[in-house]
Amino acid sequence: MLVAVYAVFALAAGARAAVQIATRYSEAPLAYVLSALAAAVYVLATVALARGGRTSFRVAVAACSIELAGVLVVGTLSVADAAAFPDETVWSMYGRGYGFVPLVLPVVGLLWLRRTARAVGGTPAGGGRPVGGGA
DSSP, X not given: OHHHHHHHHHHHHHHHHXXXXXXXXXXXXHHHHHHHHXXXXXXXXXXXXXXXXXXXXXXXXXXXXXXXXXXXHHHHHHHHOGGGOSSOXXXXXXXXXXXXXXXXXXXXXXXXXXXXXXXXXXXXXXXXXXXXXXX
């Protein structure tokens, strides 16, 4: 389910950013580039969460951490200086335009990764699968 939500957000953020950059880039370049960055992070997280293995686990942790930092930084900046963001990004106002899912999603992702690492005896395994490919 987590992978599916990330995939939906990758598609939604990517499509939105592509349209905004292609049609209205000069109106709010920072906002649109940040939305494209968010989409790239969502794609990376989706792929890393769907795959198994140590490298994917580390990439997923990094992607979720970058996403959380992005939501917190951009969310805080958009509240503190709304004029700097003439149009919303995925992470503006802590993801208000997306029902605050961008704020909750990386926390859930990191907690899930932590739980799945413990479930296999402390060995990080993305996707909840043991590194050795066992059951």
